Amino acid sequence: MRHRRVADLMTPTAVSVQRGTPFKEIARLLKEFDISAVPVVxxxxxxxxVVSEADLLRKRSSGSGTNTAADLMTSPAIT
Structure with missing residues (x-):
């Protein structure tokens, strides 16, 4: 079995959002950087x-409330 290092899996550019970042901006960043989740700092x-694609899909299907990172994120962050 080949062991992987974090460097083998990580993206070269660190992408994060603030609590007030809107849904559409988060979706744009996930697409632009070809990532499946983004940390909220x-x-x-x-x-x-963290806001994942699954969080966006769940919120989109419910159609409820405001749509900022604070509303969407899974918390606390596990680091």
Missing amino acids: DEAERPVG
Whole structure:
């Protein structure tokens, strides 16, 4: 079995969003960077949650409430 390193799996550009980032901007970033999730960081750049494609799909199908990273994210962030 070949062991993988984190460097083999990570994207070269770090992408993150703030709690107030809107749904459409998160969707655009996931597509632009070909990633399936993005960390949500606070003002000090500390991770507070993550928004995944599944979170976007779940929110889109429910059609409820506001659509910011704070509304969509899974929290707390596991790092």
